[in-house]
Amino acid sequence: GAVVSQHPSRVICKSGTSVKIECRSLDFQATTMFWYRQFPKQSLMLMATSNEGSKATYEQGVEKDKFLINHASLTLSTLTVTSAHPEDSSFYICSAREQGISSYEQYFGPGTRLTVT
Amino acid sequence: GDSVTQMEGPVTLSEEAFLTINCTYTATGYPSLFWYVQYPGEGLQLLLKATKADDKGSNKGFEATYRKETTSFHLEKGSVQVSDSAVYFCALRRSNAGGTSYGKLTFGQGTILTVHP
Numbered sequence: 001g002a003v004v005s006q007h008p009s010r011v012i013c014k015s016g017t018s019v020k021i022e023c024r025s026l027d028f029q030a031t032t033m034f035w036y037r038q039f040p041k042q043s044l045m046l047m048a049t050s051n052e053g054s055k056a057t058y059e060q061g062v063e064k065d066k067f068l069i070n071h072a073s074l075t076l077s078t079l080t081v082t083s084a085h086p087e088d089s090s091f092y093i094c095s096a097r098e099q100g101i102s103s104y105e106q107y108f109g110p111g112t113r114l115t116v117t
Numbered sequence: 118g119d120s121v122t123q124m125e126g127p128v129t130l131s132e133e134a135f136l137t138i139n140c141t142y143t144a145t146g147y148p149s150l151f152w153y154v155q156y157p158g159e160g161l162q163l164l165l166k167a168t169k170a171d172d173k174g175s176n177k178g179f180e181a182t183y184r185k186e187t188t189s190f191h192l193e194k195g196s197v198q199v200s201d202s203a204v205y206f207c208a209l210r211r212s213n214a215g216g217t218s219y220g221k222l223t224f225g226q227g228t229i230l231t232v233h234p
Contacts, residue, residue: 043226108160
């Protein structure tokens with residue numbers, strides 16, 4: 001149980017285009033989903049927290065107009081990187097927290113490798 | 118702000134060797150502490166956790182003790198296996214309830230472990 005999927009696993013796009021990454025909780029309902037960014041040999045950095053049906057909360061320094069997050073249902077959150085540039089190339093990871101569970105444990109997706117050329 | 122520092126890797130060991138991966142933290146209040154493991158091509162999985170001082174988390178032969186006096190949560194295993202090869206992340210979560218930061222995980226930079234037969 002508690003499986004989180006991400007799609008696509010890898011994407012290459014041209015500079016200036018937009019890319020959408022999906023995060024799905026497959027066997028549970030997720031009230032809250034988190035989006036992280038991971039640079040090579042570095043830690044996961046939290047970008048934003050999204051709650052179903054409300055606006056995402058972005059961490060300091062993260063451009064909310066560039067990284068659009070939508071959490072329209074209890075099983076799906078999307079991250080759209082708008083007008084992507086090479087410096088946006090990174091590994092993006094989502095996690096989900098199960099609805100109604102007090103342990104606040106997060107279940108992580110396998111990540112999406114974004115390369116902007 | 119909160120921070121987690123892990124020993125730098127990569128760590129390379131022979132099978133059945135003893136493993137220690139150091140982790141120290143800086144945080145206000147009384148955070149919960151976690152070790153996550155990321156196997157190749159997979160998402161992060163919770164390995165073990167401890168929620169208060171002197172708690173010992175354990176799973177799959179791995180152990181870590183929450184040491185408040187030294188602000189540490191070192192990961193240990195007495196006899197590693199080839200299948201333990203993965204990236205290990207130490208993380209903390211604030212204990213204060215309420216606000217958008219509750220549930221937020223702060224990660225260390227990760228330690229790559231390679232175990233040879």
